[in-house]
Structure formats: C-alpha cells, structure tokens
Amino acid sequence: MAKNSNQDSGDEMTRNIQENPLSSIGPFPNHPFKVKDDEDMQNLVESIAQNGLLAPIIVRKMYHKRYEIISGHRRRKECLC
Numbered sequence: 001m002a003k004n005s006n007q008d009s010g011d012e013m014t015r016n017i018q019e020n021p022l023s024s025i026g027p028f029p030n031h032p033f034k035v036k037d038d039e040d041m042q043n044l045v046e047s048i049a050q051n052g053l054l055a056p057i058i059v060r061k062m063y064h065k066r067y068e069i070i071s072g073h074r075r076r077k078e079c080l081c
Contacts, residue, residue: 017056022079025059025067035073048078 035041047054057072069076 020059020065020067022076024065025057025069025076026062027073027076028068028070031069031073033073035077041074041078044074045078048075053079 053075055072055075057075058070059067059072060070062068
C-alpha cells in the first residue's frame with residue numbers, strides 16, 4: 001500500500017523531533033507577537049503547572065547547536081521561570 005504525501009510529510013516531521021536544552025534556544029527577534037505578562041500568560045502558567053508542556057516549541061537551526069524559536073516564545077518564557 002502506497003503512502004500519500006501527507007503521510008510522508010508526517011513521518012519526516014516525526015523523524016526530526018529532538019530534545020534540546022532551553023539554553024540552546026534563543027528568540028526570533030522580529031517575531032510579530034509580543035510576550036506579555038497578562039491574564040493569558042497566567043492561564044498558560046497554570047496550565048503548564050497542572051498538565052506540563054503539551055505543545056512543543058518549534059525552532060530552526062541557526063549555527064553550531066544554537067536554535068531560534070519559530071513558535072513558542074511564551075512557552076519558553078514560562079519554562080525558564
């Protein structure tokens with residue numbers, strides 16, 4: 001049975017999942033969203049405390065063992081607190 005292109009894409013993404021120390025991950029300086037200490041951030045803090053980090057932080061490789069956040073600036077900030 002042949003795989004469709006969506007299955008191939010998902011398999012490739014799964015193979016590329018890896019864990020990295022937060023210290024190796026820096027912000028994307030010009031991302032369009034700002035991280036604010038507001039009610040939404042407090043809700044995120046409570047959710048992570050109760051459930052753990054449910055959604056991964058998505059990064060791109062920059063140079064030797066350094067990464068830049070594409071998605072997850074608020075989650076990273078909370079995990080560093």
